[in-house]
Amino acid sequence: MLDASEGYTTEDGRKIGGVVMEMKNITLRFGGVVAIKDISFDIREGEIRAIIGPNGAGKSSMLNVISGFYVPQEGEVFFHGKKRPQMRPYEVARQGIARTFQNIALFEGMSVLDNVMTGRLNYMKTGLFQQALWKGKAEQEETENREAVEKIIDFLEIQHIRKTPVARLPYGLKKRVELARALAAEPKLLLLDEPMAGMNVEEKEDMSRFILDVNDEFGTTIALIEHDMGVVMDLSDRVVVMDYGKKIGDGTPDEVRSNQAVIDAYLGVSHD
Amino acid sequence: MFYREAGDFKVSYQQDSQTFPIKFDRYRYYAVMAFAFLVVPFVINDYWANAILLPFLIYSIAAIGLNILVGYCGQVSLGTGGFMAVGAYACYKLMTAFPDVSMIIHVLLAGGVTAVVCVGFGLPSLRIKGFYLAVATLAAQFFLVWLFNRVPWFYNYSASGQISAPERDVFGVIITGANATATATYLFCLVFLVLCALIARNLTRGTIGRTWMAIRDMDIAAEIIGVNPLKAKLTAFAVSGFFIGISGALFFAIYLGAVEVGEVFGINKSFLVLFMVIIGGLGSIFGSFAGAAFLVLLPVVLKVVGVDILGWPTDIVAHLQLVIVGALIIVFLIMEPHGLAQLWRVAKEKLRLWPFPH
Numbered sequence: 246m247l248d249a250s251e252g253y254t255t256e257d258g259r260k261i262g263g264v265v266m267e268m269k270n271i272t273l274r275f276g277g278v279v280a281i282k283d284i285s286f287d288i289r290e291g292e293i294r295a296i297i298g299p300n301g302a303g304k305s306s307m308l309n310v311i312s313g314f315y316v317p318q319e320g321e322v323f324f325h326g327k328k329r330p331q332m333r334p335y336e337v338a339r340q341g342i343a344r345t346f347q348n349i350a351l352f353e354g355m356s357v358l359d360n361v362m363t364g365r366l367n368y369m370k371t372g373l374f375q376q377a378l379w380k381g382k383a384e385q386e387e388t389e390n391r392e393a394v395e396k397i398i399d400f401l402e403i404q405h406i407r408k409t410p411v412a413r414l415p416y417g418l419k420k421r422v423e424l425a426r427a428l429a430a431e432p433k434l435l436l437l438d439e440p441m442a443g444m445n446v447e448e449k450e451d452m453s454r455f456i457l458d459v460n461d462e463f464g465t466t467i468a469l470i471e472h473d474m475g476v477v478m479d480l481s482d483r484v485v486v487m488d489y490g491k492k493i494g495d496g497t498p499d500e501v502r503s504n505q506a507v508i509d510a511y512l513g514v515s516h517d
Numbered sequence: 518m519f520y521r522e523a524g525d526f527k528v529s530y531q532q533d534s535q536t537f538p539i540k541f542d543r544y545r546y547y548a549v550m551a552f553a554f555l556v557v558p559f560v561i562n563d564y565w566a567n568a569i570l571l572p573f574l575i576y577s578i579a580a581i582g583l584n585i586l587v588g589y590c591g592q593v594s595l596g597t598g599g600f601m602a603v604g605a606y607a608c609y610k611l612m613t614a615f616p617d618v619s620m621i622i623h624v625l626l627a628g629g630v631t632a633v634v635c636v637g638f639g640l641p642s643l644r645i646k647g648f649y650l651a652v653a654t655l656a657a658q659f660f661l662v663w664l665f666n667r668v669p670w671f672y673n674y675s676a677s678g679q680i681s682a683p684e685r686d687v688f689g690v691i692i693t694g695a696n697a698t699a700t701a702t703y704l705f706c707l708v709f710l711v712l713c714a715l716i717a718r719n720l721t722r723g724t725i726g727r728t729w730m731a732i733r734d735m736d737i738a739a740e741i742i743g744v745n746p747l748k749a750k751l752t753a754f755a756v757s758g759f760f761i762g763i764s765g766a767l768f769f770a771i772y773l774g775a776v777e778v779g780e781v782f783g784i785n786k787s788f789l790v791l792f793m794v795i796i797g798g799l800g801s802i803f804g805s806f807a808g809a810a811f812l813v814l815l816p817v818v819l820k821v822v823g824v825d826i827l828g829w830p831t832d833i834v835a836h837l838q839l840v841i842v843g844a845l846i847i848v849f850l851i852m853e854p855h856g857l858a859q860l861w862r863v864a865k866e867k868l869r870l871w872p873f874p875h
Contacts, residue, residue, distance in 0.1 A: 312741055338743035350738035352731050354800065362724075363731050366743040369724040373752060379719035384531060387723055391530040430743070 252289060255482050262290030264326070265434055265466050266311065271320035273306055273490075280306040281317065282490040288434065293460055294468045295481035299510060302487040304470045305347060308436050311468070312344050313337035339367050343432035345423045347439045347470075353412040357403060357422050358394070360411055364429030365390045394429055400462075401425050401455060417448045421455070428459060435459070437469040441476060449473065453480055478502065486510070522869075536718055553707060558700045566699035571772045573813045574706040575764050580793040580805035581717045582760025587791070588799035589721055590753035591733030592642050596654035598786035599661035600758055602778050603631045604765025606671050609680045612693075612770065613673055620685050620692060624709065624766045631762025632755040634661075639754030643747055646736075658787055665778040681775035693770050702771045709767060713760050717802055720756060729753050730800070792842060796849055798858030807857040815841065 252261045266288040273281040281303045288294045296304045309315040311322070313334040322329045324340060343364070352360050368390055376383040398404055401421050406414060411422060420440065427435055440456065441449045453476055459465050471477045477484065478498040486494035486501055488510040494501045501507055525540050527533045537543040561570065579601060586594050608627035611618070638657040642650050665671050672680045684694035690701045720726055728749040731739035740746050769776045776782070789812065797808020816838050823834035853859055867874070 314737075314741060333745075334741045335743045335745050338741060344741060346738065350735050350741075352734035352739070354734050355727070355730050359727055359730070363727045363739075363742060363744075366724070366728065371724070373720075373725065373756075376723045376725050377716045377719050379723065383719070383723055384534075387534060388530045391534070395530075426742070 255292075259291065259461075259482075261292045261482065264288070265290045265324070266468075267323040268307075268311070269321045269323065271307075271310060271317045271322070273303075273310060273315055273317045279490050281310070281487075283320075284487070284490075284492045285320075286485050286492065286495055288466060288468055289483075290466055291460070291464055292466060292482040293456070293480055294466075295477045295484045296468065296470050296487065297472070297474070297477055297484060298487035301489075303490040304487055305438055307487070308344065308438050308468070308470060311434075312342055312436060338430070341367075341430070341433035342436065343427040343430040343434075344436035345420075345427050345438060345440060347442065349416075349419045349423055351411045351419055351423055351426070354410070356408050356410055357414070357425075358398075358407045360422055361394050361398060361425045361429045362390065364426040365394060367430055368393075393431075397425050397428050400458070401428075417444055417451075420444070420448075420452065424452075424455065424459075428463075428465075431463070432465060435465050435467045437467065437471075439470050439472065441471060441473055449476060456480060534722060536722070550711070554704075558704055561699045561703055563699050566703050567772075568817055569813060570703055571706055573810055574703070574710045575767045575772055576790065576793060576809040576813060577806050578710050578713050578767070579761050579764035579790045580797060580809045581713055581802060582757045582764065583790050584794045584797075584799065584802070584805045585717060585721070585729070585760070586753050586757035587794055588801065588804070589726060589733065590729040590750060590757075592639070592750060592753060593647060593651040594654040594757075595651050595784070595787050595791065596638060596657035596661070597761055597790045598782040598784060599658040600631050600635055600761045601765030601768060601786060602661055602665055602782035603634045603758075604628060604762030605769035605776055605782065606665055606680065606778075607631065607762065608766035608770050609682070610671070610673075612683060612685060616683070616685075620687050620705075620770070624763055624770070627766035628759040628762040631765065632758040635754045635758025635761070636751050639751055639758075642750050642754070655784075658784055662778055662782060665782075677777075679775055679777050680769065682770040685770075694774065697771075706767055706771055709763055713763065714802060714806075717756075717760070721802065725749075725752060733800075792846055794856075795854075796845060796856050798856030799854065801855070801858035803861070804856050804858030807861075811857065812842070 252263055254260055264287045267285075268287070269285050271281055271284050272279070284307070296307060298304050306315060310317050313332055313336070316331055324342075352363065355363070369386060371383045371386050375381065398407060401424060403418065403421055403425060406418060406422075411419065414422065424437075424440065437456070441452050444452065456467065456469070457480065460467055469481070481498060483496060484494070484498055484501045485492060486504070486507045493506040493510055494504040496504070522539055525538075527538065532538070537546055557570070579597060583594065583597050586592050604627045607630040608623050611623040611626055612620070615623075638654060641653045645653065666678065672678055682693040684691060684696060686692060687705065691697045692701045692705045721729070728739070728744045729752075731742070731744050732746060732749045736746060739749070765782070768781070773781065793808035793812050794805065795808070796811055797806070798804025819834050819838050819841075823829045823837065824831055849856055
């Protein structure tokens with residue numbers, strides 16, 4: 246377990262900073278069902294933090310709590326050391342938390358470019374009347390943000406589909422466009438909900454490379470949910486393991502791998 | 518050929534996000550504008566103005582307004598007739614209360630009043646969507662028509678319960694009443710249509726348009742990305758109401774001159790504008806024009822072909838029109854929900870590769 250409040254250095258020599266986001270004793274219920282039970286963990290600046298667990302463990306619910314979509318009944322969320330008051334999801338997004346979804350949630354009727362531009366919403370300041378005029382402020386703002394977006398389109402190698410309606414794209418590319426949309430917000434914390442679900446090995450390798458590059462080049466803190474253990478163990482710096490809404494393990498991939506509770510949850514335990 | 522995309526390079530993002538990125542389209546647009554402003558006013562006569570051009574211009578404004586709400590923001594509305602009535606009555610009250618103020622200001626203010634009313638009736642959209650929202654706006658339709666019928670203040674206590682536009686001029690040219698010329702009324706409506714279309718285009722290609730479409734395509738994801746749903750939906754209602762109010766004011770003051778609210782702005786009007794948007798194409802400014810042109814021209818063409826050439830009875834032709842519109846709505850909803858505008862896009866895409874599609 247890590248207890249240094251000043252961060253640590255990973256095996257590959259990256260410096261991990263202080264705590265960006267801290268979840269304290271989070272409990273989330275849906276009626277009688279307890280989705281998350283008294284879970285605490287933190288996410289540090291610059292690290293890749295994985296949340297894993299069997300189906301129905303409450304991983305996606307956890308991500309939804311972080312992004313403000315679910316409001317936990319108990320517990321507190323600290324962002325940059327400050328307790329986060331209850332806020333709407335779009336207000337959370339404005340604080341610099343962006344995410345992708347387990348089932349792709351792109352805007353199907355819009356082009357790739359428009360989808361990614363939507364991610365820049367936090368940087369759009371002109372009002373209704375300026376935009377109705379277009380010339381001047383609105384056009385200038387559009388151009389500036391377009392430049393930022395083009396960098397991300399370049400980074401993720403989706404230039405050739407820039408003007409294509411999203412509905413026409415194959416699955417793998419849609420996942421990449423969704424990552425582009427989240428990156429366009431230049432988030433401080435990026436949440437990825439199963440970024441590699443349903444991909445073949447090659448696409449998984451591509452996606453893993455992009456995730457590492459994002460972390461490396463932009464210094465973005467990343468929290469991800471993933472089922473592919475190989476990917477999780479390779480990518481992440483620290484792992485939280487959940488089962489039936491409870492936290493059963495937390496630590497580096499090696500620590501988690503040798504944790505008896507985790508092995509029991511994944512492989513089952515005999516009841517004799 | 519003249520129409521080519523090849524070799525038409527853009528060197529800046531401004532050039533890429535302009536309204537007509539292809540040179541030929543741009544010149545065609547200038548040509549159409551020049552024709553509409555410099556040629557049509559000199560050849561226009563009363564028949565052309567009243568049967569085709571004025572209704573086309575005014576319905577185009579209404580269709581753009583409704584398209585912003587339904588096509589871009591995905592909020593279904595059946596209250597268009599009622600909102601046009603708000604524009605008409607606001608314009609009437611302003612015209613009679615301030616006879617010295619320019620008609621241009623009255624029409625714009627009528628749009629503003631309608632925008633406010635529209636936002637009021639748009640508030641339920643924050644809680645309900647789809648079919649239920651349609652019913653809520655239907656309530657607006659009936660309530661508004663009832664209100665304008667029952668409260669005498671709105672029609673200045675006139676005995677007939679109608680409102681009729683007094684004679685007004687703009688820069689010395691009479692544009693309302695019996696003495697207005699076809700040229701003057703046409704140009705007045707054309708200016709408003711061009712302004713509305715430009716505003717609609719500017720809004721839909723920028724940030725606000727993207728937030729509307731995001732709400733339309735997936736509202737939950739939009740909110741998690743940072744779209745404020747309250748703001749996005751209510752701006753859509755406001756902008757839509759502004760355009761529909763302008764069209765209602767023009768419809769009353771310029772086109773008809775006198776209006777009985779239940780007859781002119783009833784539920785039929787709501788459906789007519791909605792059909793224009795569906796046939797023309799949801800989520801397309803060009804589609805709004807195409808739909809308006811189609812539904813304005815259809816009865817005229819049917820009358821010319823059916824009554825004048827084939828010699829059929831008038832009532833059969835009138836009913837035939839209903840049959841055709843009904844069938845077309847079904848065909849478009851099933852085969853091509855994005856309407857004439859999408860057909861046009863697909864045709865262009867196919868022609869681009871023709872005659873070697875692979």
